[in-house]
Amino acid sequence: DADVTQTPRNRITKTGKRIMLECSQTKGHDRMYWYRQDPGLGLQLIYYSFDVKDINKGEISDGYSVSRQAQAKFSLSLESAIPNQTALYFCATSDNTGSPLHFGNGTRLTVT
Amino acid sequence: AQSVTQLDSHVSVSEGTPVLLRCNYSSSYSPSLFWYVQHPNKGLQLLLKYTSAATLVKGINGFEAEFKKSETSFHLTKPSAHMSDAAEYFCVVTLTSGTYKYIFGTGTRLKVLA
Numbered sequence: 001d002a003d004v005t006q007t008p009r010n011r012i013t014k015t016g017k018r019i020m021l022e023c024s025q026t027k028g029h030d031r032m033y034w035y036r037q038d039p040g041l042g043l044q045l046i047y048y049s050f051d052v053k054d055i056n057k058g059e060i061s062d063g064y065s066v067s068r069q070a071q072a073k074f075s076l077s078l079e080s081a082i083p084n085q086t087a088l089y090f091c092a093t094s095d096n097t098g099s100p101l102h103f104g105n106g107t108r109l110t111v112t
Numbered sequence: 113a114q115s116v117t118q119l120d121s122h123v124s125v126s127e128g129t130p131v132l133l134r135c136n137y138s139s140s141y142s143p144s145l146f147w148y149v150q151h152p153n154k155g156l157q158l159l160l161k162y163t164s165a166a167t168l169v170k171g172i173n174g175f176e177a178e179f180k181k182s183e184t185s186f187h188l189t190k191p192s193a194h195m196s197d198a199a200e201y202f203c204v205v206t207l208t209s210g211t212y213k214y215i216f217g218t219g220t221r222l223k224v225l226a
Contacts, residue, residue, distance in 0.1 A: 004155075031212075040121075042202065042216035043156075056212070090155060097209050098144040098163055103155035 003027045006091050006104035013081050014112055021076045021107045023091030032074040033101065034058075034066060037088040046089075049074055081111040114139045116205045118217035126225045131190040133220045135177075135203030138184060145186045146204040147177055150219075156202060162186060173197070198224045 004025045013019050023032065030051050035043040045058030047066040055066060063085060065077045078085055088108050092101040119134040137143060144163045148156040160171025167179040177188045186203060203217040 040218060042218045045213070048212055050212070097211060098206055100144075100146050100158050100161050101156075101204075101214060102158070103148075105153075105155040108153075 004091055004093055004102055004104040006089075006107050008107060009105065010108045010110075012110045012112065015082055017081050019078050019081055019109070021089055021091075021109070023074045023076070023104060025072050025074075025091075025093045025102075027093050027095070027102060028071075029093035029095045029102070030071065031094045031096075032068065033092045033094075034064075034074070034076045035090045035092060036060060037090060037106075043090065046076065078109075078111075081109075083111045085109065086111050114143065114205045114207065114213070114215045116203050116215050116217045118201075118203050118220050120220050121218065122221050122223065124223040124225060125193045127195055128192050131175075131188070131193045131197065131222065133188040133201050133203075133222065135186045135188065135217060136184055137186060137203070137205045139205060139207065141207050141210075144206050145177075145179060146206075147171065147175070147186075147188045148202045148204060150200045150202065152199075159188070159201075193222075193224045195224050195226065198222055 007022045033048045034046040037043050044060050049068045067075050088106050090106050091104045115138040117136045146161045147159040150156045160169045162169050162179045170176045175190050200219045200221050206214045
């Protein structure tokens with residue numbers, strides 16, 4: 001079983017719809033992250049959380065929100081999806097500063 | 113501030129020949145450096161990490177990287193490419209303390225020719 005699980009794997013939605021991407025982990029890590037990947041741009045940080053009561057914006061948080069429901073669960077919402085949010089979204093965890101990130105398999109989101 | 117540059121967006125090698133994927137970094141403080149591999153429709157898998165211990169780091173699948181502070185480089189190598197190595201590779205830098213930021217390179221796509 002994967003240590004970091006993302007659902008759904010693929011999602012097609014229409015402009016203006018609200019959608020939620022979910023992430024759960026069994027690694028026991030306190031730190032969780034949401035990244036967005038666009039071709040040729042590497043990964044950009046959307047939000048991060050160091051524990052259940054700690055939520056922080058990343059570089060590209062506009063149009064997104066998150067919820068840390070438990071240590072193991074971190075969900076990303078698009079309040080009103082737009083076509084330029086079409087991308088591959090990754091959830092990741094880490095256990096400390098300087099430690100490697102552990103990634104889920106990603107959610108491919110298409111907004112039409 | 114930290115930054116990372118992957119010098120080649122695409123690299124092609126023949127099966128059985130050496131692989132070299134280049135990464136240069138910039139960091140004001142002690143960095144942690146990682147290489148990740150991404151196969152199609154998959155997440156990023158950690159290949160190896162440097163966290164201020166040995167400068168020559170061995171990873172999975174026969175890959176290794178050498179941390180060269182004087183050259184600010186962390187190039188990824190493998191003596192003999194295999195068809196299954198075809199993927200995209202990312203160099204990542206962060207600090208050993210005091211930050212949440214992981215800075216990703218833009219990736220190098222490795223093609224392995226039969």
